[in-house]
């Protein structure tokens with residue numbers, strides 16, 4: 001038996017980067033969390049501690065901040081591609097890079113020049129993977145919380161000795177969407193694509209009469225693929241944020257679908273991938289990302 005080194009990568013996780021761009025007195029901010037990870041000929045450091053081929057994670061961090069100054073950050077996908085290609089292109093031992101970026105949303109306060117509020121916890125995300133001269137982009141959104149107060153049913157499921165759930169023709173449907181979509185290529189208007197994908201997902205959540213969260217999940221992915229040819233695959237993770245009808249009968253009150261207990265946990269967790277059957281091979285696009 002021999003013990004060998006398996007897959008490995010290293011980098012600086014969660015660099016917090018905020019930039020201010022000034023157009024006269026009008027400021028625009030970008031608030032990012034950037035993680036870098038490098039792969040390649042890294043067995044020496046693991047086996048003997050020889051760091052000749054190790055670009056320090058501290059240097060990776062500095063590169064993130066220096067790049068933010070040297071050219072406009074732009075869209076997160078472009079910034080991630082730029083960083084990943086730099087590391088692979090300048091370090092002989094480094095053959096691959098994975099750059100993860102979350103963009104935190106800030107809204108301008110009432111047209112104010114330089115004051116902002118953080119309205120929600122929603123994040124725009126990207127995961128860019130570079131392998132040699134190839135690049136894959138998986139972008140997405142996280143913590144997109146949505147709720148509809150009707151237009152959702154759940155019934156027809158098996159009743160076994162442990163089933164207590166009541167069937168319903170009218171319930172609250174709420175979830176916090178994590179969506180990731182894999183682009184077929186890299187020649188994409190990233191900002192437009194993001195805005196339209198987000199909007200198609202929201203519209204489908206709202207419009208689709210739901211018989212299960214699974215059906216809603218599929219419909220949202222299908223709508224994205226129908227609307228956006230640049231997308232090859234959509235992966236969705238949607239916790240069912242249960243709203244249980246409160247039993248008010250002890251107080252002689254009827255509850256006509258008006259008073260709910262918003263449960264925190266446990267929650268149903270509905271996850272899936274929707275893709276074109278002729279989608280280009282995913283290559284390294286999903287490597288080391290969560291399955292959904």
Ligand SMILES: O=c1[nH]c(=O)c2[nH]c(=O)[nH]c2[nH]1
Pocket residue numbers: 154165211212213214240268
């Ligand atoms: O949309 C739903 N899907 C389920 O699989 C499920 N299971 C459950 O208890 N409630 C629900 N709702």
